[in-house]
Amino acid sequence: MSGAIDVINGLTVQLVDDVGPSRGVIPDGAVSDDLSPTVRVQFGEDVLSVGDTLRAVVNGVETGVAHLVTAVDLARGYLDLSAGAVEPGAHEIWVSGVIGGQDAASASVDAFFETRPAVGPGRPAVLGLVDDADPADPHLVQGFGTADTTPLVRVSLFDTGAHAGDHLVLNVDGDANAGLVLNADDLARGYVDVASGELGEGVHLISAQVVDTAGHAGPTAMSLPVRVDDTAPDVSFTAASGADGAQALADGALTTESSLVFHFAVDDHRGGAAAGESPGHDIYSGVADAVQVQLFANGVLVGESDVSGSGAGLDHLISSGDLAAGSYVFTLVATDAAGNSTQAADPFHLTIADASFGFGGAQYGLPILHLGMGWLF
Numbered sequence: 001m002s003g004a005i006d007v008i009n010g011l012t013v014q015l016v017d018d019v020g021p022s023r024g025v026i027p028d029g030a031v032s033d034d035l036s037p038t039v040r041v042q043f044g045e046d047v048l049s050v051g052d053t054l055r056a057v058v059n060g061v062e063t064g065v066a067h068l069v070t071a072v073d074l075a076r077g078y079l080d081l082s083a084g085a086v087e088p089g090a091h092e093i094w095v096s097g098v099i100g101g102q103d104a105a106s107a108s109v110d111a112f113f114e115t116r117p118a119v120g121p122g123r124p125a126v127l128g129l130v131d132d133a134d135p136a137d138p139h140l141v142q143g144f145g146t147a148d149t150t151p152l153v154r155v156s157l158f159d160t161g162a163h164a165g166d167h168l169v170l171n172v173d174g175d176a177n178a179g180l181v182l183n184a185d186d187l188a189r190g191y192v193d194v195a196s197g198e199l200g201e202g203v204h205l206i207s208a209q210v211v212d213t214a215g216h217a218g219p220t221a222m223s224l225p226v227r228v229d230d231t232a233p234d235v236s237f238t239a240a241s242g243a244d245g246a247q248a249l250a251d252g253a254l255t256t257e258s259s260l261v262f263h264f265a266v267d268d269h270r271g272g273a274a275a276g277e278s279p280g281h282d283i284y285s286g287v288a289d290a291v292q293v294q295l296f297a298n299g300v301l302v303g304e305s306d307v308s309g310s311g312a313g314l315d316h317l318i319s320s321g322d323l324a325a326g327s328y329v330f331t332l333v334a335t336d337a338a339g340n341s342t343q344a345a346d347p348f349h350l351t352i353a354d355a356s357f358g359f360g361g362a363q364y365g366l367p368i369l370h371l372g373m374g375w376l377f
Contacts, residue, residue, distance in 0.1 A: 010047035011106035031213035039081040054097035120216030122160040126224040145338035147230040171207040232342035235334035239263040256355040260320040
């Protein structure tokens, strides 16, 4: 029978690991690398008497030397027995003896003993963040930014030698979180998705390690820099011209140019490491995945540009391609690497006239008439 807190004849039996990194009481059914465990017998008042004898029993076989109960044992409320040498594998251990002249036995405890390398499991690898907006299709996020303040982190278990029951610990900015206990499905899949906990906006360094059930901690994975960013970029028009750039066009102008170029500014609000972060975070602060900027004409996508730098003083260009004659309202939409998106607050208005109606002067909205004798403005 199993259960370390059950009592038969007033005795409670626990196993004690005194050689591994996780020393102390071994939970019932747990794994230990102590191949000569100590059997601790606890008892209440008036359960044992001086002169009673107890002995450890492993899988039905008495082991070790019978222990004669002393006054010191009674005053302490427990005594320790040797289980002798046990082989790696599953074992049921209990205590038998003579109490008050009568044969007695305790509740049993189940434990699994195995030998493991002292260095512990191998090094895992942090693969990246997981987009789980669709629970049916969780997938790795491209790039290193996310707008999710509680992202999942995918960790590879390849070549770690981990076992079911081992603990995967996630380290965020040097602090370990609860992690999770690995199961057979995780090992068969080769990776596991771990909750990061709440992350503030800014750069975070995420790592992981595996701690086996005997308490051996493996090496820590290389840190992955992650930027939590739930602030959308700012984008705005700064100027416009024909494709050759020879003539500037003001908002609301008339032009015969069918292919247009727009100048714009974009700010993705990337600064240094957040307050309180270690100086090591600063080296990642300038790592900027491109901001995608899209140009729409009357709601139709006509141009795209990937901007690798953002901020004040930087000028960027985007082309409309060839457009038919007509009146247009142009808008810009900017989307950062974390998926935050925003539209330019002020649209740009232009009217494209058919080039057969005149020449460059039409850009200024002046009427152009041909009277047979020459051009009249």
